[in-house]
Each structure stands twice: as structure tokens, then as C-alpha cells.
Amino acid sequence: MTVFEGWWPYVFIAIAGWLATDLWRWLGVLAGNRLREDSEVLNWVRAVATALVAAVIAKLILYPTGVLEHSPLWLRLGSIAAGALAFFAGRQKPAIGITTAIAVLAIGLWAQGF
């Protein structure tokens, strides 16, 4: 694919990736010097930021790319549910939830003949 050749991809990544992310990091530094840690504005900003990431997470689970594109939705949701159960049963240790979710997915994929 020609789109991946020459210097253009680097310019593309630098503008649409690097600048697009560091812009907010720089604003964060400037805001960090001004925003009060207990202000209501910061609380709203936190909520919006978290909801944005959550939406990205949901899309990765519901509409994955690559191998998982061909896996059944119930398996992916079931893995998340099993991971969440283990996470809350295991004193909210991320490692427990992650391991459980991935193990259930792996067994399911294997059973599905992947």
C-alpha cells in the first residue's frame, strides 16, 4: 500500500498522533498549575475523560479487529463478565480480573476451533 511509504506516514503520525495527544498533555501541565484539585470543574473534566476512555473500551470489546472479529460476541461479553466477577471477588486486584477474563476467552476460542 502506497500510503505507508516515504516521509508522508511520519508527517501523518506526527500531526494526527503526536501533536493530537501532546496538545492535551501540555494543556494539562498548564491547567495543573491553575485548576484546584477539589474544584467542581475538575470533577466534570474527570467524568468526561473517563467516559471517553470507557467508550473506546466498549468499542474494542464489541467491534474488535483482527482474529477476534470472527469470534462470537457472547464469548467476548462472557469473558468480561467472568473477569469482572473475579475482580470484585478478589478484592479488586486488576491481575485477578485480567487473568480470569483472558483465560475464559482463551478456552472459549479453543472450544470454537480457533
Added chain:
Amino acid sequence: MDDGQTTGSGRTWFVAGMRGIFSLPAMMLMLSFVGFCAFTAQAGIPVEQVVFMVGAVWALPANVILVSSILGGANLLAAFIAVTLSSIRLMPMVAALVAEIRTEKTPTWLLLFLSHFVAITAWVFAMERVHAVPREHRVTFFAGFGITLVVVNMVLVAAVYRYVSEFPPIVAGCLFFLTPVYFLGSIWSSARHPVIYVALVIGLVAGPFFYWLAPQFDILLAGVGGGTLAWLVERQWRKHGRSVHDSV
């Protein structure tokens, strides 16, 4: 530029930060980047560009969205908007971290430079551990961890790129799935404000809903709409809780 900080106990704290590479969050992130590497290899993006992407963009969700945009044939402006919308969360994250690590003597240019190394993992790690670090060494400690994490992942991606496309499908699938699962676990367990829980749950529902309603603006709408709703709900609970508490 680190001349003033690599001497004496500053070096000790830089090294202490570097050792964070052996922590669980760092390991999870490295596995996630192997998964991301498999994703890019399957998509046919050359390894030099992937390594550049990891170092330049750093945040994994932003990287995933950037690659998805490229694959979807988005033009520069559309890709910029998609990535930048997903990265708004970096602003409050950096703002909160900066408030924790800076001293009155910390130059702003140094914070601007180090802010590049902020992404979910480095942020979670730093917010959890800087409290145990003396205030004057927190910036050095974060620099040690953040810079090491980026460099190690760039090297890792370059090293595994040629092997990831030969991974069995089950391994590739599990590595891909690690990213959303890891983000869910780390955000929930590191949340220090009640509004985070509400926003996470509402965002998970709002994401697919707005994807169904308006696929081109789903992330923005889910973020601003879902986040504002979460903030209102949590504020309502907080006020109610306070009034109940006050009346008792």
C-alpha cells in the same frame, strides 16, 4: 538536560523509578503493546512507523485509534480529530499528576517535556506511588519510570514485530483483548474519585449507543454526553448524601 538531577540522591530516585519496569502494570502494558504490534503487523504497517508511533503518540488508545483511522482511509484532519478527542482525558490526568509531583522550583519546560510520558499505565503507577517519594524527588522518580517505559516498549515492538504475525490465532486474540480488559481493571482499581466509577459504567453503555446513533462522532458524544450525565448523577448523590448526613 538531566545534568542537575543525575547526581546524588536524584540518581537514586531516577533508578527507583526505572525499577518500576518490573511492576505488574508495566508488564501488562508491555503485553498489550505486543498485542498492538500484532494488530499493526496484520494491518501491514511497516515496523519503523510502528516504533515511531509508539514513541511519538505513546498512549495506547490513541495509537489504536490512529491505526484504525489510517486503515479506514481517514484523511489527516479526520484522524487528528478522532485521536485528539480520545486524548482529551490526558489533560485532567496530567493536571492531577502535575499537582502531585511539582515543587515551586520545578521549571514548566521540564513538566511540558515529561508530560509526554503520561498515559494510563504511567499515570496509575505514579499516582499510586509518588506519595512514598519525598516531594523534591517526585519529578525525578516519574522521569525514571516514564522514560524507561516508553523506551523499553519501543525496543520491544521493534524486536517482536517480525514474530507476532506468526502467533497462533488464540494468542493474537488474547493479546488484543488484553488492552480493553487491562484498561477496565486499572481504571476501576485506581479511581480515587467516586465520579470515575459512574463515568466508567455510563461510558461503557454510551459508547455503543452513540456508535449506533451517530458512528462518526460516537466517542465525542459518549465522552461529553455520558461524562456530563455521570457528573450530574454523582453530584446529585453527593448532595443527597451530604444533606442526609447534615440532618442527622
